[in-house]
Structure formats: structure tokens, C-alpha cells
Amino acid sequence: MSEAAAAPxxxxxxxxxxxxxxxxxxxxxxxxxxxxxxxSLWKPGNELVDGLFVAPRDPRKVNKLARKNxxxxxxxxxxxxxAPSITPELKKDLHILQLRHVMDPxxxxxxxxxxxxxxxxxxxxxxxxxxxxxWSSRLTKRERKTTLVDELLSxxxxxxxxxxxxxxxxxxxxxxxxxxxxxxxxxxxxRAKDRRK
Numbered sequence: 001m002s003e004a005a006a007a008p009x010x011x012x013x014x015x016x017x018x019x020x021x022x023x024x025x026x027x028x029x030x031x032x033x034x035x036x037x038x039x040s041l042w043k044p045g046n047e048l049v050d051g052l053f054v055a056p057r058d059p060r061k062v063n064k065l066a067r068k069n070x071x072x073x074x075x076x077x078x079x080x081x082x083a084p085s086i087t088p089e090l091k092k093d094l095h096i097l098q099l100r101h102v103m104d105p106x107x108x109x110x111x112x113x114x115x116x117x118x119x120x121x122x123x124x125x126x127x128x129x130x131x132x133x134x135w136s137s138r139l140t141k142r143e144r145k146t147t148l149v150d151e152l153l154s155x156x157x158x159x160x161x162x163x164x165x166x167x168x169x170x171x172x173x174x175x176x177x178x179x180x181x182x183x184x185x186x187x188x189x190x191r192a193k194d195r196r197k
Contacts, residue, residue, distance in 0.1 A: 074121045093148040
């Protein structure tokens with residue numbers, strides 16, 4: 001009780017920091033003391049002093065902490081656009097956008113480049129149609145989906161085009177070895193006669 005009454009009014013808490021050893025002149029005994037105290041001076045960043053974080057004294061550690069705290073953005077030239085967190089749905093949408101030149105035969109898109117790496121900085125928006133496009137080029141509620149991939153998979157024209165492309169590729173890659181033995185009217189009798197000879 002007497003200690004509580006003796007405490008000054010106001011801020012009575014002070015962090016308990018380790019004391020720095022006095023750097024003396026040229027004494028040999030002090031050099032060994034500094035190395036011995038050096039281990040007690042440095043505390044890792046995850047240790048707290050009296051419940052508070054104290055910044056490390058090592059400049060390399062300070063720079064590492066500063067790099068962690070800086071937000072990952074494109075910079076002032078691109079209005080500090082942040083790098084979004086990539087979810088599996090978003091990853092599928094980005095892959096579809098990279099393959100958009102394959103999806104529609106009648107539209108030509110400039111290729112995004114040879115690299116298959118997904119972009120790091122991008123933004124996603126929602127297209128809001130103006131009132132005059134209500135009947136002409138508007139997606140109905142039934143056609144609207146949550147992701148771009150779902151929207152493309154539900155499109156009937158695109159589905160027919162995809163199925164035609166799949167059939168075309170399958171016909172080109174079908175083995176042709178069995179084709180010559182199929183029954184084709186009178187020609188099979190000739191082949192059978194040739195085989196008997």
C-alpha cells in the first residue's frame with residue numbers, strides 16, 4: 001500500500017531495457033566483457049519487452065521489418081494499385097483471359113505475351129450497362145454468373161463451337177489403320193481374293 005501511495009501521479013511505467021556496456025579506452029578486459037554482454041543485448045524480434053515490441057538494433061533486421069511493412073503496390077505511376085490475393089476462382093478467370101484468342105473464332109485479340117505467368121497487379125470491375133442497352137446487349141439475370149468461367153461454360157454458342165472443335169481434333173488424330181479393312185461393298189471381295197494369293 002505504501003508503494004502505491006509513493007508512486008508519482010501520471011505515467012509510472014517505463015520499459016525495462018538492457019543496459020549498454022560502457023565502451024572504455026584500450027583495456028583488454030573490456031573487449032571480452034562486450035562480447036559476453038552482446039548476447040544479452042540482442043533480443044529476437046518475436047520477443048517482447050514488458051509486453052511491447054522494441055525495434056531491433058541490427059540495421060539488416062530493421063530493413064527486413066521495413067520491407068515487410070511496406071504494402072505491395074505498383075507505385076505512384078499506377079496510382080498505388082495493390083496486388084490482390086489470388087483465389088482459385090480468380091486464377092481460373094485469369095487463365096481464361098489468357099486463352100481468349102482461342103474461345104471465339106470471329107474475334108481477334110492481341111496475345112498477352114509468350115509467358116504463362118499470371119499478372120501480379122490487376123483490378124476487377126463490374127460492367128454496368130447504360131439504360132439504352134437494356135434490350136440490345138444486356139445479360140439477363142439468368143445469363144449472369146458469379147465467375148467468368150461459369151458464364152462462358154453456360155453460353156450455348158460457345159458450347160457448340162467447342163464441341164465442333166473437339167470433334168475436328170479427334171478426327172485428325174484418329175488412327176487410320178482400321179479404315180482400310182472396313183466393308184465397302186465389292187472392294188472387300190477383291191481384297192479377300194488378294195489376301196488368298
